[in-house]
Amino acid sequence: MQNELLVKKARKGDEGAFFSLMSEHKEQLYKIAYAHFKNEQDSLEAIQEVTFRAFKAIKKLKEPNYFSTWLIRIMINYCSDELRKKKRETPRGDQIEIAAMSNNTLRLEVEEALTSLDEPYHSVIQLKYIQDLRIKDIALIMNSPEGTVKTWLNKGLMALRSYFDEKGGNKHV
CATH class of the missing domain: 1.10.10.10 (Winged helix-like DNA-binding domain superfamily/Winged helix DNA-binding domain)
Structure with missing residues (x-):
């Protein structure tokens, strides 16, 4: 119920309500991004970009109860797009470095x-x-x-x- 109220406020332009919602979801978003990118820098960048995209599009969210689902979907789409771009740019040589550093x-x-x-x-x-x-x-x-x-x-x-x-x-x- 509290989230629904915050979403409604955020849709009306309340930046504090939007910040509260994003703060509540940032750990989950970070885990999703990290599972895709395997590094902190790209994961943090993903959170910034998703926060920006969500802020721009929050008024389009029709059902406040689905805020979490909507936000995760934005993150997954962003991660998928970025990974597709990286696949075109560089081969997976960084996987070898990760394996060498970890026990x-x-x-x-x-x-x-x-x-x-x-x-x-x-x-x-x-x-x-x-x-x-x-x-x-x-x-x-x-x-x-x-x-x-x-x-x-x-x-x-x-x-x-x-x-x-x-x-x-x-x-x-």
Whole structure:
């Protein structure tokens, strides 16, 4: 109820209400961005850009109850767009540097496996297992039916299993 009131105020131009909403969601947004970009600088930049985009578009939000879903969708779209741009610009050489710096091999293997997934599988698995969202909420965020989300989740998990099978067995999945 409090969020709904803040959203209504923010839609009317109340910057303080908008700031309160963004402060409440910044940790979740950071986790989503970090899961995509794997570094702090890009993740913080994503939060800034998403905050700007949300501020510009808040008046278009029709249902205040869906503010969180709407905001996450903006973040996922931004991350996907940026990753597509980076794929065109540079190869994935930075993955090797990350692996050399970290002793946590399993985490790196899982991160590598997740980045090998195409959209929407990457986002659905991240939202379900990293952000711990329900299928119903993911469907709202992805603007897709729940059955489609379940299919994407199933296909994404199968792709992860096959990725680990190719890497030497399914000991991790």
